[in-house]
Amino acid sequence: MYLPKAFSHPEHATRLMRAHPFATLVSCGTDGWPMATPLPLHWADEGGEHGTLYGHVALGNPHGALIRANPQVLAIFNGPHAYMSPSVYPDTERVPTWSYVMVQARARAEMVDVLDAKDALLKRIIGDHEPAYAQQWRDLSEHYAHDMLKRITAFRLHVEQVDTKIKLNQHRPESHVEMAAQLASGGENERALRDWMIALGMVKP
Numbered sequence: 001m002y003l004p005k006a007f008s009h010p011e012h013a014t015r016l017m018r019a020h021p022f023a024t025l026v027s028c029g030t031d032g033w034p035m036a037t038p039l040p041l042h043w044a045d046e047g048g049e050h051g052t053l054y055g056h057v058a059l060g061n062p063h064g065a066l067i068r069a070n071p072q073v074l075a076i077f078n079g080p081h082a083y084m085s086p087s088v089y090p091d092t093e094r095v096p097t098w099s100y101v102m103v104q105a106r107a108r109a110e111m112v113d114v115l116d117a118k119d120a121l122l123k124r125i126i127g128d129h130e131p132a133y134a135q136q137w138r139d140l141s142e143h144y145a146h147d148m149l150k151r152i153t154a155f156r157l158h159v160e161q162v163d164t165k166i167k168l169n170q171h172r173p174e175s176h177v178e179m180a181a182q183l184a185s186g187g188e189n190e191r192a193l194r195d196w197m198i199a200l201g202m203v204k205p
Contacts, residue, residue: 001104001163001165004171006170006171007165007167007170008163008165009164009200010162010163011164013050013105016077016079016103016164017041017053017103017105018043020078020079021041021077021128022039022040023038023039023075023076024036024037024075024076025041025055025073026074026075026076027063027066027067027072027073027074028070035062035063037057037063039055039056040125041075041077042054042124042128044124047158048158048159048160050105050160050161050162052157052159053075053105054112054124054125054154055154056121056122056154057152058151058152058153067155068109068153071108071109071110075104075157075159076102076103076105077105078101078102079100079101080100080196081099081100081101081102081189082098082100082186082189084096084098084179087182088169088175088179088182089174089178090174099167099168099193100167101165101166101193101196102165103163103164104162104165105157105159105161105162105163106159107158107159108158108160109158110157111154112154113154115146115149115150117154118152118154119149121154121156123137168193168200168202170202173202176197176203177203179197180197180202
């Protein structure tokens with residue numbers, strides 16, 4: 001991705017991947033077209049410098065076979081985003097743009113085929129989103145649980161490179177106060193972007 005130095009914040013990659021786990025997983029298709037699947041990914045502080053992501057797709061999803069054949073993947077995590085009006089500038093010779101927060105993680109997939117390992121992988125994801133369901137999952141009959149596990153293609157994604165882009169007009173300090181004021185009066189995405197401006201020290205709380 002295009003990543004000007006002013007917008008590069010690798011120190012926030014883990015925070016973003018954990019806060020926005022519903023990612024888009026992209027692979028190079030055999031027909032020359034990319035294949036993309038939306039799915040939740042669990043980040044774990046395991047493996048190399050950038051950690052490991054855990055996920056799965058339905059057995060019938062052809063993306064699973066593609067990952068098995070070509071393990072190089074790109075995981076995209078989108079955080080808050082919003083339109084930015086040129087009215088935030090004190091001068092009028094400006095144009096609109098878009099503010100956003102995102103992470104792109106390049107990874108190499110390792111397939112998880114053993115049922116017990118698949119079970120452990122699912123429990124990681126359940127633990128992220130509904131820990132109380134873990135007991136219900138454990139109480140399922142062995143036949144039913146094994147049948148469900150056989151119906152997924154699971155994988156570990158060993159992250160090799162992470163690019164974190166936080167595009168909040170950092171290079172235009174004359175716009176920051178008005179930009180923060182407009183974001184504060186907006187919806188959930190806008191307010192979240194204002195929180196990021198505060199976190200980066202661009203404006204005061």
